[in-house]
Amino acid sequence: MHEFRYGGEMITEPSYLAEQSEERTHNILTGGVDYELTSDDNQTTFAVYVAGQNTDRKHFTGISPDDEAGKLEYNSNPPYGTSKNYTYQVGSQLNHTLYDFIQGINVLTFGAEYVVDDVFDEIKTYNYLTDQNSRNFGTFIQSDWAVTKKATLLTGVRADKHNFVDNMIFNPRVSFLQLRVSWSTGFRAPQAFDADMHIAFAGGGIQTIQLADDLKEERSQSWTASLNWDKPTEKHIVGFTLEGFYTKLKDAFILEEVATDEAGNSIMQKQNGGTSNVMGATLELRANYNRTLQAETGITLQKSMYDKAVQWSEELPGET
Numbered sequence: 001m002h003e004f005r006y007g008g009e010m011i012t013e014p015s016y017l018a019e020q021s022e023e024r025t026h027n028i029l030t031g032g033v034d035y036e037l038t039s040d041d042n043q044t045t046f047a048v049y050v051a052g053q054n055t056d057r058k059h060f061t062g063i064s065p066d067d068e069a070g071k072l073e074y075n076s077n078p079p080y081g082t083s084k085n086y087t088y089q090v091g092s093q094l095n096h097t098l099y100d101f102i103q104g105i106n107v108l109t110f111g112a113e114y115v116v117d118d119v120f121d122e123i124k125t126y127n128y129l130t131d132q133n134s135r136n137f138g139t140f141i142q143s144d145w146a147v148t149k150k151a152t153l154l155t156g157v158r159a160d161k162h163n164f165v166d167n168m169i170f171n172p173r174v175s176f177l178q179l180r181v182s183w184s185t186g187f188r189a190p191q192a193f194d195a196d197m198h199i200a201f202a203g204g205g206i207q208t209i210q211l212a213d214d215l216k217e218e219r220s221q222s223w224t225a226s227l228n229w230d231k232p233t234e235k236h237i238v239g240f241t242l243e244g245f246y247t248k249l250k251d252a253f254i255l256e257e258v259a260t261d262e263a264g265n266s267i268m269q270k271q272n273g274g275t276s277n278v279m280g281a282t283l284e285l286r287a288n289y290n291r292t293l294q295a296e297t298g299i300t301l302q303k304s305m306y307d308k309a310v311q312w313s314e315e316l317p318g319e320t
Contacts, residue, residue, distance in 0.1 A: 001028040015060045016078030020201065023060040028053065045095045052088035059083065061123075061199040061206060081123035083197070089115045104146045109156075112139040121197050126265070128199070128208055134191045136162045151176070162189045165217050180226040180243075188253065190215040196270060205265040209255065212271045222247040241284040252276040254310045275307045 008021030015023040032051030038044070062079045065071045091113030098106045114137050121130040142156030154175040161168045165187075175182035192211060200207040223246045230239030254273030257266055280302030288294045309318030 001030075002026070003028070014078075016062055016064075016075060016080075018064065020063045021060065025058045027056045030054075043097050043099075046092070047094075048090075048092045050088070050090045053086065055083070055085040057083035057085075059123075059199075061201075063201065063205060077125050079123050079125035081121065081128070081199075083119070083121040085117075085119045085121075087115070087117045089113060101145065104148060106146070107144040109142040109144070110140070112137070114138075117191075119192065119197070123199070126199070126206070126208065130192050130197055132192050134162065134164060134189065136160055136189070154182075160187070162217075164189045164191050169217070169219075180224070180228070182222075182224050184222050186220045186222070188218040190217055202266050207266040207268060209268045209270060212269050214272075215253075215270060216251055216272060218253050218272070219250045220247055221250075236287065236289045238287045240286070241282070243282045245278075245280055245282075247278040249276045249278070252306070254306070256311050257313050273306060273308060273310055276305065277307075278302065278304045 003024070003026040005024040006015070006021065008015075009018040011018050011021075015021045030051075030053040032049065034047060034049035036045060036047040059081050060079060061081075062074070065074050091111060093109065093111035096108045098108065114135070116133070116135050118133045119130055120132075122128065138158055138160040140156060140158035142154070145153045145155075147153055152175075155173070157170055157172040159168055159170050169187050171185040171187065173182065173184035175184075190211065196209045196211070198209075224243065226241060226243035228239070228241050230237055251272040252275065254271055255268045256271055258269040259267045261267060280300060282298060282300040284296065284298035286294070286296045306320045309320050311318040
């Protein structure tokens with residue numbers, strides 16, 4: 001895929017001659033292959049897969065200074081940047097069905113995968129550099145037990161070893177599918193993501209993001225519960241889904257303004273901000289008449305709060 005994007009003052013000259021502009025040119029190559037084997041009795045399947053992506057990006061983000069001396073210096077060294085990013089993933093998965101389990105049918109799943117992500121992103125004019133190589137090895141086991149025709153118990157655990165995290169991380173999950181009640185855990189490694197490599201405009205200058213030296217992984221615990229109800233008749237079906245969700249984040253990632261450079265540009269730092277909570281509920285309504293007319297609607301109410309105030313700007317008080 002080849003992509004070109006431009007935004008800002010519309011001119012026919014190079015981007016740095018605009019009063020304010022952004023320019024992105026991407027060349028992306030991506031692909032993948034997988035292979036699956038199934039036993040003669042369809043009781044066991046084994047799959048292996050590999051996928052990868054390589055991205056070359058040339059980019060520009062800048063605001064032309066107002067004074068002539070600053071503009072002359074800016075034009076002699078405009079803030080063009082380059083990015084190189086490659087990602088690849090290899091893995092395998094084994095599924096085995098036990099038809100005569102204690103009660104009902106149980107599908108056991110075993111798997112492992114290895115993911116590598118390498119990023120080099122640099123804008124010399126802004127003294128900005130992200131040079132990162134992250135690697136994660138994960139293995140998992142899962143039991144999908146259909147206890148009865150209406151009740152399913154899903155349990156599993158995944159173990160991950162990330163090169164930016166000292167210890168192996170275990171993430172269990174449990175889900176009971178009758179009223180659809182589930183609990184799961186997760187994590188995000190203390191690495192730079194796409195959003196952290198974005199150069200934004202702010203306050204007449206630019207805004208960059210850096211990672212705190214002591215940044216550690218963000219951990220999460222999530223609970224969900226939902227109820228489905230449908231009432232069919234000869235001509236129509238009406239129903240609803242009611243779901244509640246709650247996620248607690250420990251050492252949640254936050255952005256706080258920590259400094260301003262000599263050019264007046266803002267520096268945001270990604271830090272661990274304590275605990276945060278995301279909670280809410282969703283209601284979906286649906287109706288179908290004689291398979292010719294269907295209507296669906298829904299509403300979600302959500303609340304997200306930090307336990308400690310986050311100071312997005314040095315000039316404004318923190319908010320939760």
